[in-house]
Amino acid sequence: MHNITVKVCMGTGGIAAGGDEVLAAFNREIAAAGIAASVGKKCSAHQVGCRGLCAKDVLVDVIINDSKVTYIHVKPEMVSRIVKEHIIENIPVAEFVAGDDYHNFHNKQFKVVLSDCGSIDPEDIESYIAVGGYTAAQKVLGSMSPEETTDLIKKSGLRGRGGAGFPTGTKWEIASKQTSEKKFLICNADEGDPGAFMDRSVIEGNPHAVIEGMIIGAYAIGADKGYVYIRAEYPLAVERLKKALDDARGRNFLGKSIMGSGFNFDILVKLGAGAFVCGEETALIASIEGQRGMPRAKPPFPVYQGLWGKPTVINNVETLANVPYIVRKGPEWFASFGTEKSKGTKVFALTGKIKNSGLIEVPMGIPLRQIIYDIGGGIEGDRRFKAVQTGGPSGGCIPADLLDTAVDFESLAKVGSIVGSGGMVVLDETDCMVNIAKFFLEFTRGESCGKCVPCRIGTKRLLEILERITKGEGRPGDIALLEDMSVDIKMASLCGLGQTAPNPVLSTIKYFRHEYEAHINDKKCPAGVCRDLLTYQVISEACKGCGACLRACPAKAITGDKKQPHVIDPSVCIRCGACFDVCKFKAVKKE
Amino acid sequence: MAGLAAIFGSGAMTNSIREIEGMEVIFIIGSNTKETHPVIANRMIKAYRKGAKIIVADPRKVPMTKFSELFLKMRPGSDVALLNGMARVIVKEGLENKEFISDKTEGYEEWKKAIEEYTPEYVSKLTGIPKDDMIAAARLYGKSRRAGIFYTMGITQHACGTDNVRAVANLATLTGNIGRESTGVNPLRGQNNVQGASDAACLPNVYPGYQRVDQDEVREKFEKAWGVSLSPQCGVTATEMMNAARAGSIKAMYIMGENPVFTDPHMHHTVEALEKLDFLVVQDIFMTETARLADVVLPASCAPEKDGTFSNTERRVQRVRKAVNPPGEARDDLSVIIDLSRRLGYDMGFTTPSEVLEEFGRVWPALSGIDYHRIAKYGLQWPCTSKDHPGTEYLYKDGFPKGKVPFVPVSFRPPVEIADAQYPFVLTTGRNLYQYHSGSMTRRVKQIESHAGDAYVEINPEDAARLKISDHGLVRVRSRRGSVDIKARITTRVSEGVVFIPMHYHEAAANVLTNDALDPVVKIPEFKACAVSVEAV
Amino acid sequence: MAKIKIDGIDTTVAEGMTVLEAARNIGVRIPALCQHPKLTPFGGCRLCLVEIKGFPRPVTSCTTPVSDGMEIVTTSPTIERLRRTVLELILSDHPNDCMICEQAGACTLQELAYEYGLRENRFAGERRVYEKKDGNPFIERDLEKCILCGRCVKVCDEVQGVEAIDFGYRGFDSKIVTSFEDDLNCEFCGQCVSVCPTGALTGKQWAKHGRQMGVKETDSICSYCGTGCTITYHVKNNDIVRVTSKEDTLNEGWLCVKGRFGYKFVSSPDRLKHPLIKKDGEFREATWDEALDLIADRLKKIKREDGPDAIAGLSSARCTNEENYAFQKFIRAAVGTNNVDHCARL
Ligand SMILES: Cc1cc2nc3c(=O)[nH]c(=O)nc-3n(C[C@H](O)[C@H](O)[C@H](O)COP(=O)(O)O)c2cc1C
Ligand code: SF4
Ligand code: SF4
Numbered sequence A: 001m002h003n004i005t006v007k008v009c010m011g012t013g014g015i016a017a018g019g020d021e022v023l024a025a026f027n028r029e030i031a032a033a034g035i036a037a038s039v040g041k042k043c044s045a046h047q048v049g050c051r052g053l054c055a056k057d058v059l060v061d062v063i064i065n066d067s068k069v070t071y072i073h074v075k076p077e078m079v080s081r082i083v084k085e086h087i088i089e090n091i092p093v094a095e096f097v098a099g100d101d102y103h104n105f106h107n108k109q110f111k112v113v114l115s116d117c118g119s120i121d122p123e124d125i126e127s128y129i130a131v132g133g134y135t136a137a138q139k140v141l142g143s144m145s146p147e148e149t150t151d152l153i154k155k156s157g158l159r160g161r162g163g164a165g166f167p168t169g170t171k172w173e174i175a176s177k178q179t180s181e182k183k184f185l186i187c188n189a190d191e192g193d194p195g196a197f198m199d200r201s202v203i204e205g206n207p208h209a210v211i212e213g214m215i216i217g218a219y220a221i222g223a224d225k226g227y228v229y230i231r232a233e234y235p236l237a238v239e240r241l242k243k244a245l246d247d248a249r250g251r252n253f254l255g256k257s258i259m260g261s262g263f264n265f266d267i268l269v270k271l272g273a274g275a276f277v278c279g280e281e282t283a284l285i286a287s288i289e290g291q292r293g294m295p296r297a298k299p300p301f302p303v304y305q306g307l308w309g310k311p312t313v314i315n316n317v318e319t320l321a322n323v324p325y326i327v328r329k330g331p332e333w334f335a336s337f338g339t340e341k342s343k344g345t346k347v348f349a350l351t352g353k354i355k356n357s358g359l360i361e362v363p364m365g366i367p368l369r370q371i372i373y374d375i376g377g378g379i380e381g382d383r384r385f386k387a388v389q390t391g392g393p394s395g396g397c398i399p400a401d402l403l404d405t406a407v408d409f410e411s412l413a414k415v416g417s418i419v420g421s422g423g424m425v426v427l428d429e430t431d432c433m434v435n436i437a438k439f440f441l442e443f444t445r446g447e448s449c450g451k452c453v454p455c456r457i458g459t460k461r462l463l464e465i466l467e468r469i470t471k472g473e474g475r476p477g478d479i480a481l482l483e484d485m486s487v488d489i490k491m492a493s494l495c496g497l498g499q500t501a502p503n504p505v506l507s508t509i510k511y512f513r514h515e516y517e518a519h520i521n522d523k524k525c526p527a528g529v530c531r532d533l534l535t536y537q538v539i540s541e542a543c544k545g546c547g548a549c550l551r552a553c554p555a556k557a558i559t560g561d562k563k564q565p566h567v568i569d570p571s572v573c574i575r576c577g578a579c580f581d582v583c584k585f586k587a588v589k590k591e
Numbered sequence B: 001m002a003g004l005a006a007i008f009g010s011g012a013m014t015n016s017i018r019e020i021e022g023m024e025v026i027f028i029i030g031s032n033t034k035e036t037h038p039v040i041a042n043r044m045i046k047a048y049r050k051g052a053k054i055i056v057a058d059p060r061k062v063p064m065t066k067f068s069e070l071f072l073k074m075r076p077g078s079d080v081a082l083l084n085g086m087a088r089v090i091v092k093e094g095l096e097n098k099e100f101i102s103d104k105t106e107g108y109e110e111w112k113k114a115i116e117e118y119t120p121e122y123v124s125k126l127t128g129i130p131k132d133d134m135i136a137a138a139r140l141y142g143k144s145r146r147a148g149i150f151y152t153m154g155i156t157q158h159a160c161g162t163d164n165v166r167a168v169a170n171l172a173t174l175t176g177n178i179g180r181e182s183t184g185v186n187p188l189r190g191q192n193n194v195q196g197a198s199d200a201a202c203l204p205n206v207y208p209g210y211q212r213v214d215q216d217e218v219r220e221k222f223e224k225a226w227g228v229s230l231s232p233q234c235g236v237t238a239t240e241m242m243n244a245a246r247a248g249s250i251k252a253m254y255i256m257g258e259n260p261v262f263t264d265p266h267m268h269h270t271v272e273a274l275e276k277l278d279f280l281v282v283q284d285i286f287m288t289e290t291a292r293l294a295d296v297v298l299p300a301s302c303a304p305e306k307d308g309t310f311s312n313t314e315r316r317v318q319r320v321r322k323a324v325n326p327p328g329e330a331r332d333d334l335s336v337i338i339d340l341s342r343r344l345g346y347d348m349g350f351t352t353p354s355e356v357l358e359e360f361g362r363v364w365p366a367l368s369g370i371d372y373h374r375i376a377k378y379g380l381q382w383p384c385t386s387k388d389h390p391g392t393e394y395l396y397k398d399g400f401p402k403g404k405v406p407f408v409p410v411s412f413r414p415p416v417e418i419a420d421a422q423y424p425f426v427l428t429t430g431r432n433l434y435q436y437h438s439g440s441m442t443r444r445v446k447q448i449e450s451h452a453g454d455a456y457v458e459i460n461p462e463d464a465a466r467l468k469i470s471d472h473g474l475v476r477v478r479s480r481r482g483s484v485d486i487k488a489r490i491t492t493r494v495s496e497g498v499v500f501i502p503m504h505y506h507e508a509a510a511n512v513l514t515n516d517a518l519d520p521v522v523k524i525p526e527f528k529a530c531a532v533s534v535e536a537v
Numbered sequence C: 001m002a003k004i005k006i007d008g009i010d011t012t013v014a015e016g017m018t019v020l021e022a023a024r025n026i027g028v029r030i031p032a033l034c035q036h037p038k039l040t041p042f043g044g045c046r047l048c049l050v051e052i053k054g055f056p057r058p059v060t061s062c063t064t065p066v067s068d069g070m071e072i073v074t075t076s077p078t079i080e081r082l083r084r085t086v087l088e089l090i091l092s093d094h095p096n097d098c099m100i101c102e103q104a105g106a107c108t109l110q111e112l113a114y115e116y117g118l119r120e121n122r123f124a125g126e127r128r129v130y131e132k133k134d135g136n137p138f139i140e141r142d143l144e145k146c147i148l149c150g151r152c153v154k155v156c157d158e159v160q161g162v163e164a165i166d167f168g169y170r171g172f173d174s175k176i177v178t179s180f181e182d183d184l185n186c187e188f189c190g191q192c193v194s195v196c197p198t199g200a201l202t203g204k205q206w207a208k209h210g211r212q213m214g215v216k217e218t219d220s221i222c223s224y225c226g227t228g229c230t231i232t233y234h235v236k237n238n239d240i241v242r243v244t245s246k247e248d249t250l251n252e253g254w255l256c257v258k259g260r261f262g263y264k265f266v267s268s269p270d271r272l273k274h275p276l277i278k279k280d281g282e283f284r285e286a287t288w289d290e291a292l293d294l295i296a297d298r299l300k301k302i303k304r305e306d307g308p309d310a311i312a313g314l315s316s317a318r319c320t321n322e323e324n325y326a327f328q329k330f331i332r333a334a335v336g337t338n339n340v341d342h343c344a345r346l
């Protein structure tokens, strides 16, 4: 008797790629083929959270007994062949099956937080319970004191995954020692970094792990009320989270006297309005309190005076999702991964000019090179790697000669970047570093809440200077000015946003000063990105005088007789690149 | 404020404004504090931020209700019922201050019987306040031992004003919420120097410092101090003056800084009275409605043009300084009076304001410690009985001057005029934030006029709909005494059946309508409730 | 109590006090723009940054509570550099309007720019430009001068309880706004004007009447309601140009619309300037002697013929204690009757 399971990736990426239709097609085909009757096989097609490799959605696993085959880029029209050839005839459809890339992508990873993501049904609490879910909470509530719980987390070495890397056990311990009849635990699922989707994926793929982590945390600190602050732009995550909360309540994993322990705890969902700064803990608190999401100065820290002035622990989604696994498998197990000071694993969103982009989970301390070349499969189009930006708008870039840097809190800080929440953007030779800095500053300038001067006006001024540099209007002294301002803005800003906003500027200057100099002194963009600095020229020797460029130029900047070398008038040229693109003879040169 | 004085010994605020901050419960009844005493409201808000609970009882949803724990929206003139009802709840639930009652009061048992009939159901019927809200308010106030009551004209300007004040006092006495820091009974004075004008005895029955004219030893003291023989007869009150003038028994009046034509109830009577006089002198800064009727008008100075002192609502004597010269030949009132007195053959014996205050202190010990040096920066609160006395922040710390505090039974009497078929609305009057009193000052401030220059009558949306009255539309408000045409302002601030007109606008003067029925004891007219009809025009 | 050290000076202060308050207590001055002693701390202007031993970065002294053993340095080359940069950033987005600004001479920002000698600006760039003027009659809101210190927002909420204004928009585009950006329509207490450290909020009626030069200040008491707020008249050429109230008054510097903006009646052209005597129903100007003699004669006559009780005096709660005292003494001693009252009961 065969045990057949079909799993369709139904994370946001999967759904966007047509996961719904694929799932429907499987259901239809399996029913139509009357498989259960004729072959006697038992099938279920269920929804699965994010598999990580978003570029290859829709991903489908077909598991027959214990042998799993993964299909990539599955479209509904491919389903009938998979059902017929693989499920009925037991011959996998080779041309659809994922290749080495896919397997490398997974083999170099180590999954804790994501271990059940992609294999359990996130909308079914039983599915989580079946893999040991809620046993950690049961153990803690049933047999451990709050002190033992914080000790256990302290021993594991778990540090916050929301950016700052503060030791979670210590945070819990401080909160647990506050004498207040009211305390709160908040799960920070605001995730506002551009390009980051780690937390979304965890909630979509395994919401119960987050809930279980919160139960354990709340018990440890003595909170009876929790909040998940999640951005409204994550409708699927919100929906699954709410369902999971309802189911957990139904099983008395939340509510009064959880599992008969006498411990009360419930969780409310608060939708964030989508401001990056609301992920900052004090702004988040203000937002829950119904005020404008503006950060407050620390100290006092939220563990002492947080929501409504009461001791409050704020933890990131990933931090909390680690907790049940740590409890189940023991702190020693967790501490066996990673480096001396950075334990466990970290989830990253690998994006940019990389072959395998997607969500990855790696042990702390893994060299960047392994992430980029082994897991990521190297640079798209096999171009030259230039740098990798970690930590999003708060982070920095790391150049090629530092590719062997280990990915952990200390090592990344040493080279001028941060682990951050887990954004990892790969840049290649076609990326202009000044432009990259400008991109991040545009983001932070727009997201600054406006409360404090250095960030409100400083990011604007930084951006203005970067803009003028990319326009060829850079002035001598601009680099020094950028550096001076950056240092002051970092030191003088109120919250983490302003304190880190200049990082992309500082690190690009640090490692790519020559690019800045080329922009300012030579009025050139070495990567050929900054439009105002480009010149297009016809190489007379190569020009066949076909006139294609002349016709394509919207500014009528090109002249030339038939069969004669054409000429571009730089004073008329608007640097759109149309000529460059149409020339079949590569006779247009871009500098 | 005879009502309060008769019970506790003084009619003044027992606490100081600063102490509001320390109150646990603030019970505001008949005071639109946020508009009439905005800076005192700031203190109340400060107290609120520190956790104080605020109860507001008013016929209108006044702005302070934004901060109130309980808002008791009551019928105009039903204060006694509410206060007696609350007292009864406190007694029934055993929340009274037994120690205070037995040590410091008298007449408790008798009074207790008198409030027996004010059951929550009955009170709710009389006041229109839901029973449970009234009970909740009683518990909140009754459980606190650091509570303050605040009231203004809403309590006093009724024919039963004295009863209202007594009922307030009973409530404070019952709970012992008086005589301690941040605990007391606080009438808020409407005008800047009501307290001072009373202290200085511009009152017909007392000499400065509330010393009775009908007591021989007192009179003799003043005769000695002033070097003249004095009349042993009590004089007449302002409202009685008008009646006497109409009757012809008063022939001359000297009015300093007042505009009774405008501010007295029943305006037509007042005009008639003043026209009947043989001789009228008005000393003022503007040609007021009253000044127009005068035989001689004297140009006076306003506050920034003279030196002197004002005593604010918390009994604090504060220094007023001259900042500008008066216009033209205008003079300060003091020098005019001294001059005139000399022409009548009596030498006042002082020339400068500080000499006047010194004399005031000599005849009233409560002021004897106060002089211009001591109040150069901060005023001092009387009693301040010697040069090293720090002033008195709250009254009755060391007991009550009359010994025991009496419980005075009072019973609810409906307003003299009640709504009927012909005049189906109850009109209540008052102030708004922007204008002041008769408007002689504020209405000459262009900015204020441009923002709040139009008279209006507040009317509930339901009533407005029924009478087809539109917002800002003109309506005619009519009472037994007269009628005014005025713009409607449709708002839920007032309940159905109640309309409100601010007192400031001569073009639609509320006092054309109001009733000059007087409180029998203190002779305050019933401004706060009369019957009117309203129609669209 | 917490034992702390500020710039090497040992001091003991109450727990819960902020570092800024503790420093001011012992006379150490720390510059600040957004901090206001009567409002909750904000921490936005960043001028009051100090270094505290053991803290990884400078912190704002206005928001940091003291704790036992703290060692605080309020000025250092780094701190001064940061303050300078912050000020320069503020000024890079501020109109250079001091010449014609109502607040010149009483502006905290101007004073700090002066103190730090800031003229050139490394950061010169785009400035906020707001065309729309607020049409309310009392308060000029020139938001290009606003430094977003938030004091006005706080005072309007915390002290006044009105919440008429709040922060709007984000980042560089942040702006203090009313709901829907309508004209301000509030209680017009002007508390916001009084706490604004710049010329962004001023009284409309102040404009062009006189700033600091030649303006004399006189402390007095407001002549409206019975609260008796202490006010300061600012006078130039015998004209009240402004009314303010100091922070250390019993009213804590707070006023209402009448006290703060209701002073123009003083210079009203309607003021009575001469004694007037009515003749045949018409008033004519008279001298004081004429008028007072006439009054004396008539009163004497009535007193003689009808007795003193045929005369009555009405005084005013708006006059001073001294005037009221003199008035009743006049009626009682000079006229001889107790027929004297005032409007208190009304
Ligand atoms: C501008 C800014 C944005 C942030 N956004 C997030 C976020 O989206 N999610 C998050 O978990 N932490 C975010 N943080 C970090 C939080 O302030 C806080 O440190 C974190 O939630 C603590 O959780 P952890 O200890 O589990 O990391 C942000 C910080 C800053 C300064
Ligand atoms: S650093 Fe930026 S985001 Fe943070 S408080 Fe200041 S202005 Fe707001
Ligand atoms: S005038 Fe007063 S009410 Fe109006 S905005 Fe300013 S502080 Fe608020």
Ligand code: SF4
Residues within 6 Å of the ligand: C145, C146, C147, C148, C149, C150, C151, C152, C153, C176, C192, C195, C196, C197, C198, C200, C201
């Ligand atoms: S208007 Fe004035 S008080 Fe308000 S934020 Fe701007 S500068 Fe500060």
